[in-house]
Amino acid sequence: MRALLLCVLLSGTLVTAQPLAARDTADVGPRGSWSVGLFNPLRFSPMDGVEFQTHPLTFFVAPNANARVALLRSSLRLTTEAGLSLPTFALRLTKGYLFPLWATSDNDIGWMLIPRAGLVLSGDASRRGVWTVKADAAFRIALGPHNASPLNFMSTPLELLLAAPLTGLSTRVGGAYDHALTERLRVRGELNLYVTGSQGHLVVSGQDVGAIAAMSPLFVTAHVGFDLAVFRHSRVTLGAMWANADQGATKLVTGADGYSERQRVRSNDFMPTLDFIWAGL
Numbered sequence: 001m002r003a004l005l006l007c008v009l010l011s012g013t014l015v016t017a018q019p020l021a022a023r024d025t026a027d028v029g030p031r032g033s034w035s036v037g038l039f040n041p042l043r044f045s046p047m048d049g050v051e052f053q054t055h056p057l058t059f060f061v062a063p064n065a066n067a068r069v070a071l072l073r074s075s076l077r078l079t080t081e082a083g084l085s086l087p088t089f090a091l092r093l094t095k096g097y098l099f100p101l102w103a104t105s106d107n108d109i110g111w112m113l114i115p116r117a118g119l120v121l122s123g124d125a126s127r128r129g130v131w132t133v134k135a136d137a138a139f140r141i142a143l144g145p146h147n148a149s150p151l152n153f154m155s156t157p158l159e160l161l162l163a164a165p166l167t168g169l170s171t172r173v174g175g176a177y178d179h180a181l182t183e184r185l186r187v188r189g190e191l192n193l194y195v196t197g198s199q200g201h202l203v204v205s206g207q208d209v210g211a212i213a214a215m216s217p218l219f220v221t222a223h224v225g226f227d228l229a230v231f232r233h234s235r236v237t238l239g240a241m242w243a244n245a246d247q248g249a250t251k252l253v254t255g256a257d258g259y260s261e262r263q264r265v266r267s268n269d270f271m272p273t274l275d276f277i278w279a280g281l
Contacts, residue, residue: 019180019183019184020180020183020184020185020186020227020228020229020235022130022178022180022186022188023178023188023227023277024132024176024178024188024190025077025120025122025130025132025176025178026070026077026078026079026120026121026122026132027077027079027122028045028048028049028050028051028068028069028070028079029043029045029051030045030048030281031045031046031047031048032045032281033045033279033280033281034279034280035277035278035279035280036056036277036278036279037237037275037276037277037278038057038275038276039057039275040275040277041053041054041055041056041066042054042055042056049069049070049073050067050068050069050070051067051068051069052065052066052067052068053065053066053067053068053083054066058090061089061090061093062085062086062087062089062090063085063086063089064083064084064085064086065083065084065085066081066082066083066116067081067082067083068080068081068120075123075124076121076122076123077121077122077123078119078120078121079119079120079121080117080118080119080120081116081117081118081119081120081136082115082116082117082118083115083116083117083138084113084114084115084116085113085114085116086111086112086113086114087112087114087162087165088109088110088111088112091109091148091162091165092108092109095108095109098162108146108147109146109147109148109165110142110143110144110145110146110147110148111142111143111144111146112140112141112142112143112146112148112165113140113141113143114138114139114140114141114164114165115138115139115141116136116137116138116164117136117137118134118135118136118137118172119134119135119136120132120133120134121133121134125177128179128180129177129178129179129180130177130178130179131175131176131177131178132175132176132177132178133173133174133175133176134172134173134174134175134176135171135172135173135174136171136172137169137170137171137172138163138164138169138170138171139164139168139169139170140164140165140168140169148165148166149166149200150166150167150198150199150200150215155243155269155271156219156221156243156244156245156247156269157221157241157243157271159219159245160194160196160219160221163194163196163197164196164197167196167197167198167199167217168197168198169195169196169197170194170196170197171194171195171196172192172193172194173192173193174190174191174192174193175190175191176188176189176190176191177189177190183229184228184229185226185227185228185229186226186227187224187225187226187227188223188224188225188226188227188239189222189223189224190222190223190224191220191221191222192220192221192222193218193219193220194218194219194220194221195217195218195219196217196219197217198215198217199215199216199217199246200215201214201215215246215248216245216246216264216266218245218246219243219244219245220243220244220245221241221242221243221244222241222242223239223240223241223242223273224239224240225237225238225239225240225273226238226239233278233279233280233281234276234277234278234279235276235277235279236274236275236276236277237273237274237275237276237277238272238273238274239272239273239274240270240271240272240273241270241271241272241273242268242269242270243268243269243270243271244266244267244268244269245266245267245269246264246266246267247266247267248264249264249265249266249267250262250263250264250265251263251265
């Protein structure tokens with residue numbers, strides 16, 4: 001089985017038409033180019049310098065669209081992004097799972113829109129390397145009363161995905177470096193800093209725990225991954241993600257005077273990432 005998989009991957013590299021390009025940069029594809037992954041968004045360029053994106057897996061329960069327009073196309077590439085999503089359907093569908101206490105209550109998640117805007121700047125570090133810096137922000141526009149609030153018990157990627165709907169704000173600054181090891185293999189590293197709206201307070205046994213109760217709105221993530229070209233224009237991505245966040249964990253610390261007190265500690269999560277991205281011109 002392993003030998004068969006290796007043969008498929010190696011044979012796929014032989015039929016790729018062009019060297020594998022860096023992804024998630026400020027570059028916008030030429031007219032007619034497209035790509036879609038199992039978890040990556042569907043991207044389509046109706047004209048040079050303009051690209052539209054949507055996440056097909058969530059589109060019918062959380063309609064979403066994002067537009068990218070190239071402002072500068074030279075050795076430095078600058079692209080602006082703007083998007084809009086309506087997450088209410090999806091949040092209500094998961095109410096009995098992500099919101100178990102609300103399954104039979106009168107509380108509900110109201111209608112809301114989530115606008116998003118950002119800038120992406122990329123440049124060539126060398127013949128094989130591309131650097132990228134980005135900044136973006138999303139916020140909530142409430143279309144009526146709602147009781148959505150932070151959950152504080154999910155994995156960090158899910159908390160970040162729902163930060164704007166549940167806290168009202170999600171901002172990010174980050175940077176990445178993408179390097180071609182061969183014409184068919186690239187390695188990419190990325191570091192992001194997120195600040196969300198208020199994450200609320202830690203509650204233990206139904207009571208606020210006092211001075212250490214405020215949940216931090218600061219999140220840090222890092223990702224390292226490899227992209228391997230397989231078949232024509234397509235790739236497999238494999239990597240690992242680290243996330244650092246305040247998830248309410250505490251530890252008992254004893255001082256020199258023998259007095260013990262609980263202090264807040266940040267949690268670290270590690271998870272694999274895997275995707276297959278189809279692309280075409």
